[in-house]
Amino acid sequence: MPRVGVFVCWCGSNIGGVLDCPALARAAATFPGVVYATDYQYMCSDPGQKLIAEAIKEHRLDRVVVAACSPRLHEDTFREVLARAGLNPYLLEMTNLREHCSWVHAGEKELAQAKALSLIRRAVAKALRLTPLHPGRVKITRRCLVIGGGIAGIQAALDVADAGIEVVLVEREPSLGGKMVLLDKTFPTLDCSACISTPKMAAVAKHPLIRLYTYAEVEKVEGSLGNYRVTIRQKARYVDHTKCTGCGTCWEKCPVKVPDELNFRLSTRPAIYLPFPQAVPSKPVIDARHCRQLTKGKCGVCQKVCPAGAIDYTQQDSLHEEEVGAIIVATGFDLFPWEKAYGEYGYGRYPDVITGLAFERLVNASGPTGGRIVRPSDGREPRTVVFVHCVGSRDELKGREYCSRICCMYTAKHAHQVKERLPEAKVYVFYIDIRTFGKGYEEFYRRVQDEGVIYLRGRVSKIYQEGDKLIVKGADTLLGEPVTIAADLVVLATGVVPARGAEELARTLGISTDKDGFFQEAHPKLRPVETHTAGIFLAGACQGPKDIPDTVSQASAAAAKAVGLLLREEIEVSPLVAWVNQALCTGCLHCQVVCPYQAIEVVTEGGRRRARVKEELCQGCGSCTVACRPGAMELKGFSNEQILAEVEALCR
Amino acid sequence: MSVKEWEPKIVAFLCHWCSYAAADLAGVSRFSYPPNVRIIRVPCSSRVNPQFVLRAFAEGADGVLVAGCHLGDCHYVKGNYYARRRLWVLQRLLEFVGMEPARFQVHWISGAEGAKFAETIKEMVDKVRILGPNRLFQEVKDICVG
Ligand SMILES: Cc1cc2nc3c(=O)[nH]c(=O)nc-3n(C[C@H](O)[C@H](O)[C@H](O)COP(=O)(O)OP(=O)(O)OC[C@H]3O[C@@H](n4cnc5c(N)ncnc54)[C@H](O)[C@@H]3O)c2cc1C
Ligand code: SF4
Ligand code: SF4
Ligand code: FES
Numbered sequence: 083m084p085r086v087g088v089f090v091c092w093c094g095s096n097i098g099g100v101l102d103c104p105a106l107a108r109a110a111a112t113f114p115g116v117v118y119a120t121d122y123q124y125m126c127s128d129p130g131q132k133l134i135a136e137a138i139k140e141h142r143l144d145r146v147v148v149a150a151c152s153p154r155l156h157e158d159t160f161r162e163v164l165a166r167a168g169l170n171p172y173l174l175e176m177t178n179l180r181e182h183c184s185w186v187h188a189g190e191k192e193l194a195q196a197k198a199l200s201l202i203r204r205a206v207a208k209a210l211r212l213t214p215l216h217p218g219r220v221k222i223t224r225r226c227l228v229i230g231g232g233i234a235g236i237q238a239a240l241d242v243a244d245a246g247i248e249v250v251l252v253e254r255e256p257s258l259g260g261k262m263v264l265l266d267k268t269f270p271t272l273d274c275s276a277c278i279s280t281p282k283m284a285a286v287a288k289h290p291l292i293r294l295y296t297y298a299e300v301e302k303v304e305g306s307l308g309n310y311r312v313t314i315r316q317k318a319r320y321v322d323h324t325k326c327t328g329c330g331t332c333w334e335k336c337p338v339k340v341p342d343e344l345n346f347r348l349s350t351r352p353a354i355y356l357p358f359p360q361a362v363p364s365k366p367v368i369d370a371r372h373c374r375q376l377t378k379g380k381c382g383v384c385q386k387v388c389p390a391g392a393i394d395y396t397q398q399d400s401l402h403e404e405e406v407g408a409i410i411v412a413t414g415f416d417l418f419p420w421e422k423a424y425g426e427y428g429y430g431r432y433p434d435v436i437t438g439l440a441f442e443r444l445v446n447a448s449g450p451t452g453g454r455i456v457r458p459s460d461g462r463e464p465r466t467v468v469f470v471h472c473v474g475s476r477d478e479l480k481g482r483e484y485c486s487r488i489c490c491m492y493t494a495k496h497a498h499q500v501k502e503r504l505p506e507a508k509v510y511v512f513y514i515d516i517r518t519f520g521k522g523y524e525e526f527y528r529r530v531q532d533e534g535v536i537y538l539r540g541r542v543s544k545i546y547q548e549g550d551k552l553i554v555k556g557a558d559t560l561l562g563e564p565v566t567i568a569a570d571l572v573v574l575a576t577g578v579v580p581a582r583g584a585e586e587l588a589r590t591l592g593i594s595t596d597k598d599g600f601f602q603e604a605h606p607k608l609r610p611v612e613t614h615t616a617g618i619f620l621a622g623a624c625q626g627p628k629d630i631p632d633t634v635s636q637a638s639a640a641a642a643k644a645v646g647l648l649l650r651e652e653i654e655v656s657p658l659v660a661w662v663n664q665a666l667c668t669g670c671l672h673c674q675v676v677c678p679y680q681a682i683e684v685v686t687e688g689g690r691r692r693a694r695v696k697e698e699l700c701q702g703c704g705s706c707t708v709a710c711r712p713g714a715m716e717l718k719g720f721s722n723e724q725i726l727a728e729v730e731a732l733c734r
Numbered sequence: 735m736s737v738k739e740w741e742p743k744i745v746a747f748l749c750h751w752c753s754y755a756a757a758d759l760a761g762v763s764r765f766s767y768p769p770n771v772r773i774i775r776v777p778c779s780s781r782v783n784p785q786f787v788l789r790a791f792a793e794g795a796d797g798v799l800v801a802g803c804h805l806g807d808c809h810y811v812k813g814n815y816y817a818r819r820r821l822w823v824l825q826r827l828l829e830f831v832g833m834e835p836a837r838f839q840v841h842w843i844s845g846a847e848g849a850k851f852a853e854t855i856k857e858m859v860d861k862v863r864i865l866g867p868n869r870l871f872q873e874v875k876d877i878c879v880g
Contacts, residue, residue, distance in 0.1 A: 152758045153775070154750075178773070181761030186852070187769040193741070197769045204772065594811075604811075614811060658777070676780075678812045703810035704781030708820060720777055725786055732745055732772040733793035 086209050087118040087143035088202060089134055091125035091150035093180050098123070100184035100191060101198050106149065110202050115210045117141055125150050126159055134160070135167040145173050145209040149202050151180040170214035172657065172719065177205035200732055207731035211724045215657035218697050222308040223407040224648050225250065229300055229587070232260020233630060234622025234637040235412035236282050241641030242410075243291040247648050250404045251286065252295045252314055257361035258283045260414050264344060264358075264439065266446040266453075268630055269495040270526035276360060276448065283362040293404075297367055301401070303409070303590055306698050307617035308653060312404045318397040320368035320376070321354070325392035328364040330356075332384035332393065340372045342450070346440035348458055349450030354384045354393075359448060368393075408617045408644040409591065411601060412637065413584060415623040418474030418481055418577040427473070427545045427574065433459040434552055435545060435572045438492050445499050455503050457571055460550070464507060464570035467500050468554045469493045470542045471513040475577030482577055484598060487627040489575035490517045494527050496573060497535040509535045510567055512542050512556050520631065538565060545572055578627035592680040593618055600626045611640040614679050616699060619643050658719040659700040660707060666714035667692040673706035673715050682706060742862040744771045744797040744855075745790040747782045751809035752845045753801035759848030767855040770862075771799070778802065779840075780813035784824040787838060791871040797837045797862040799854070804842040814842065833870055836861040 088110040092098030103121040111119040118141040124130050125148060137143060146169070148160050153176040161171035179198050187194035224247055228239045231253030239251045251258075262268075263283070265275035286292055295314055302313040321332075336352035344357055353373040354366050374381035375395055385393040417439060421430030428435055434457045436444075447453040457464055471489055474481030490513070497509050516537070518524040531537060540557035547553075551568040558565050580599040588595045593613040594602040601620050604612040611619050621637040622628060628636065647653070660673075660681070669691035674682040681699035685692055693715070695706075704717045713722060748754040754775050760767065776782055779802025787798045800821055808814040821840045828838050839858055843851050 152754075152761075154755065154758060178758070178761075181758040182773055183769070185761040185764055186766045188764075189766060190769055193769040197772065200772055204774070602811075605809075676812075676816055678810050701810060703778040703813050704776065705778065705810065705813050705816050708780065708783045708816070717777070717781065720781055722783065722785075725774065725776070725781075725783075726789055728774050729745060729786055729790045729795075730793050732774070733743065733790060733795050 084115055084145045084210055085117045085141065085143050086113075086115045086145040086147060086206055087134075087137055087141060088113075088116055088120075088147045088149065088206065089125055089137075090119070090121040090202070091130070091148065091179070092121065092123045093151060094123065097150070097179050097184045100188050101179060101195055105195070106198055106202060109199055110149075110206065113203060113206045115145075116206060118143060126156055131159075131163045134163050138164070138167040138169055144169065145175070145212055147175050147177065147202065147205045147209050149177045149179050149198070149205065152178045170216075172215035173209075173212050175205045175209040175212060177201045200734070203734065204728045204731040207727040208724050211721070211727055213718075215718055217657045218655040219652050220308045220655060220698050221652045222648060222650055223310075223405050224248070225404070225406040226644050226648060227252065227300075227310070227312055227404065227406040227409045228412060229409065230260070230412035230414055230581075230622070230624065231255075231258035231286075231296065232412060232414040232622060233262040233279060233282070234414065234624070234633045235260070235410070236279075236286055237634050237637035238410045238412055238621045238641045238644075239286055239292055240282065240289065241638050242644055243289050245641075245645045245649075247291065247645060249292045250295070250312070250314075250406060251292055252298050252300055254297065254299045255357065256297045256319075256367045257357045257363070258286060258294075258296065259358075259362070261439070262630060263360070264446070265442045266449070267495065267499070269491045270520070270522040272495070280360040280362075283360070287362045294363070295402070296363060300587070300590060303592075306696055308407045308647075308698070310406050310409060310617070312406060314402045314404060316400045316402060318370070318399050320370065320373070320393065320395055320397045321366055322392045322394050322397070323363065323365050325390045326365045326388075327390050328366075329389065331387045331389060333366055335383050335387045337381065337383060338372055338374060340369070345443045345450040346436065348440065348443060407648050408619065410619045410621055410640045410644055411587070411591065411593070411613075411624055412621040412640075413581045413587060413624045415578045415627065416581050418579050420473050420574060420576045423480045424473065426543060427470075427572075428547075432545070432547050432552060433457075434570065435574065437574050437576045438489065438496060439576075441496050441573045445496075445503070455500060462570070463504060465504075466508045466567065466569045467510070467571045467573065468552075468567055468569040469497060469509070469511040469573045469575065471511065471575045472541075473574040473576045474579070476514060482579065482598060484627070485517065486577035487517070488578065488629050491520070491523055491526070491629065493573070493575045494530045498530045498533060501530075501533045501535060510569075511535060511537045512540055513537060514539070514541065520629065540565070578623060581624060584624065591615065591618055600624065611636055611643055617647065655698050656702060658702040658717070659697045660695045660702065660704070660715055660717050662693045662695060663714045663716060664692055666712045668712055668714070669693065670711070672709040672711065676705045676709045678703065678705065740867055742770045742796040742859055743794065744799060744858060744862065745795045746771050746773045746799040746801065746855075747776050747779070747786065748773055749779045749802040749809070749814075750775055750777050752803035752807065753841075753843045753851065755845030756801075756843045756847050756851040759845065760852045763848045765849055765852035767852040768859040770859045771855050778808060778810050778813040779817035780808075780810065782817060782821070784820060787821075787824060788871075791833075791837075791868060794868070794872065796865075796868040797839070797858055799839050799841065799858060801841045801843045801851075801854070804844050807844065831870070833868075834865050836865060837868060
């Protein structure tokens with residue numbers, strides 16, 4: 083039989099003024115299992131703590147009940163007292179006489195006294211069933227994986243590496259940069275996007291602590307917090323980057339011309355190519371789908387002209403293993419595929435109906451037109467330009483329910499750019515609401531209106547071609563009138579959706595996605611860069627639509643979290659976790675389905691399937707214990723037996 | 735036991751992160767409520783096994799309260815959704831066997847809602863007081879346990 087000691091605290095007059103503490107101690111001394119009970123003015127004070135420690139030794143106590151204030155305040159304090167007295171700290175049970183009794187029942191002393199005794203009886207009942215628990219310890223691999231090399235991934239990688247921690251950065255495209263490097267200028271300050279992002283890309287390539295994989299994807303992730311084993315697939319580039327000097331002879335001589343997807347097919351590129359001039363790494367890849375040598379077996383021009391002998395048509399995909407302790411996911415976004423949904427805007431049939439990102443390429447000095455705003459169909463400068471907001475956003479019928487956050491502002495920027503380059507042009511913007519939440523954003527929007535851009539509140543119902551004009555039919559809901567505009571160019575502010583493949587990546591990593599497919603943060607307010615899977619963090623638009631300032635802040639926050647974790651030698655994990663009674667488990671895995679943290683795995687032994695809890699991942703919610711029918715799943719510190727004993731004690 | 739002496743006995747399962755914190759806040763703010771409630775702390779409302787509720791009634795509780803974070807705010811993200819589903823089924827079952835719905839209540843009370851906690855207890859105690867002692871499970875227990 084365990085030897086329980088009960089310590090009733092007066093908390094000065096907070097408890098002692100309402101409850102008769104000596105009487106409580108006397109009554110508690112008669113409870114089964116209690117070998118010692120006493121009361122004292124302030125249990126949490128130094129002398130109070132000493133009193134407990136000495137009683138533990140003197141009366142050989144092996145369970146301690148402290149009847150005082152909320153365990154949310156002082157559980158750690160008293161656990162330390164137990165530890166100092168040589169007892170396992172988890173052999174403590176507190177009961178809350180102050181917040182839950184004396185402070186709220188001061189007017190009914192008699193009933194309060196009875197309740198207090200009942201609360202102590204509960205604590206003793208639980209204490210009798212406590213077992214020693216030991217926090218787990220995990221050693222940490224001091225390296226960080228960053229997935230995605232847009233501005234979010236770049237910023238996070240630089241921050242982590244600057245803290246002295248090795249980084250493995252994986253980008254699936256041939257170059258770093260993401261969307262930002264494709265943009266011309268950035269709202270609201272209109273600084274040149276490439277000028278502020280390419281130096282960061284170069285810094286990544288130069289950093290001695292960053293190992294960069296481009297044209298590569300994460301294929302498998304094993305392990306857990308502190309120790310992940312990652313398999314990376316390096317796609318075949320057919321160019322040996324250890325030999326290539328990036329001289330450019332090959333892409334000048336390649337005879338193939340394919341529409342350039344980065345320029346929305348407004349220009350062409352060769353089959354061996356650099357995605358854009360400032361690409362990092364500044365070495366080419368061969369697009370195997372279009373290379374004549376690789377598809378038809380004849381050509382070989384690049385191999386002949388390469389002065390470094392770097393071309394290798396036989397190159398294969400290769401797999402690489404990396405060990406890391408933390409992962410930052412920064413896979414960004416894609417644009418809503420409007421061509422599939424918006425028949426009334428022509429399903430992408432009209433060449434002069436383009437997206438905002440295509441417009442960025444048009445106005446970009448390093449884009450296909452050298453920065454001239456022209457119609458893709460005939461190369462003429464437009465005289466009337468119509469912008470349409472919320473294409474695929476805030477449209478439950480055809481698109482997504484949510485607001486994409488960036489489109490109001492990038493459209494204002496585009497409208498300004500049209501006015502700047504073509505002052506004579508008429509510019510109309512159809513909007514539903516204008517959202518200018520950021521620093522300097524509202525001012526920018528005002529400025530654009532002052533420049534003569536006409537904002538019309540209403541949706542566009544139809545766009546069709548008539549001669550060389552695009553007829554835009556919409557409504558001005560403020561005037562309550564239909565509007566028809568004959569435009570030369572229409573730019574759609576297409577919404578933000580999760581990057582292609584995000585769902586698969588979530589499964590590979592064991593993290594969850596929200597209802598829209600963006601990665602789910604651990605808490606919407608208080609843990610915005612963590613995921614529910616310990617050791618995996620989020621940065622940038624992969625967590626939800628974001629502009630660059632928000633993306634960069636979140637990336638630095640994720641880096642700080644990762645660094646905070648990785649600077650530790652080892653981590654302690656709470657012992658209040660679930661465990662499976664292997665004898666009772668039937669292997670039904672009902673528990674696995676409900677676990678919010680993917681903390682339950684299957685083990686097969688002697689042909690029998692059973693559940694096993696990965697303690698380093700379990701957060702101790704207890705959801706699984708209720709899902710388990712045979713009662714095999716238990717939660718340490720909150721076991722079925724303990725809770726039922728509490729119920730019985732309280733109902734007596 | 736005379737009717738006058740009888741006081742409703744209510745067992746409350748509160749999740750550590752929200753509703754237990756709300757009860758603490760009610761204390762700190764000195765929002766008084768009837769002393770008929772006895773609290774059991776659980777990590778999350780999803781830890782509450784319907785069996786615990788049934789046992790409380792069988793042991794003589796006149797009312798049982800389960801409270802957790804607001805839906806969407808559970809510290810463990812999905813826990814209270816599981817709790818809601820499980821406890822809803824239990825509520826229907828208890829109703830079916832003839833228990834008055836006021837005896838078994840589920841509420842979502844955040845850590846900032848000390849006043850709501852006190853209010854919830856007051857209302858529940860009032861209702862259960864009107865219903866009188868819970869005999870239903872006593873009888874069941876007498877039959878089963880003999
Ligand atoms: C038309 C337009 C104009 C904009 N203008 C502005 C502006 O003026 N000002 C502003 O503040 N913001 C602007 N934005 C928003 C800005 O583009 C984003 O805030 C920013 O790009 C988000 O960065 P990110 O790194 O999170 O995502 P991305 O830029 O999308 O980068 C993600 C990277 O991850 C890679 N990736 C994806 N999946 C994987 C995978 N599975 N494995 C490996 N790599 C992967 C991608 O290839 C990409 O390189 C604009 C956006 C658009 C569409
Ligand atoms: S629910 Fe229970 S019985 Fe089923 S696998 Fe999990 S622990 Fe085993
Ligand atoms: S206690 Fe919660 S986190 Fe731990 S294994 Fe069970 S369901 Fe998963
Ligand atoms: S933690 Fe409060 S309901 Fe889950």
